[in-house]
Amino acid sequence: LTLNFGREKGTWMDAKWGASGRRVKRGLAFEFRADGKVQPMESHPFGLLPTLKDVQGGEWRVEGEFPGEKVKFWVDHGGFSPEETGCDIGIEPGRLFLSANTMGGSLGKGGGMSIEQFRFYVRRERRMVGVFTHKQIKD
Secondary structure, three states: OEEEEOOOOOOOOOOOOOOOOOOEEEEOOEEEOOOOEEEEOOOOOOOOOOEOOOOEEEEEEEEOOOOOOEEEEEEEEOOEOHHHHOOOOOEOOEEEEEEEEEEOOEEEEEEEEEEEEEEOOOEEEEEEEEEEEOOOOOO
16 A cells, blocks of 8 residues: 555644645555454565554454445554654554445555544544555565
């Protein structure tokens, strides 16, 4: 996946987050396993694209029925700071949620990414942090 972090229309992220309009890209390679687990592929090269740090496995599932079917999955990661990116975009370590439409037995072009944050220390909500595109890795 090519993860494209930045301010998205309608996000509930803090108003200063991504206000510059800049984007931060990170790479992530993984396998959807038959047991519903997401297994990171640590040795896949991304060329000059930095990878998302400290990725741990996650889980995936398919919701709905074709043509409204979506695949939803998550991974735990090590985050990155605005100091690392050189702009106003940073993501705390934690869980990254991703979802995409399907096209029959495969993913559509791409999808959206979100994280969970608390509002007023009580209400947990998802906030959009970017989009992603994908390319299948050939064996």
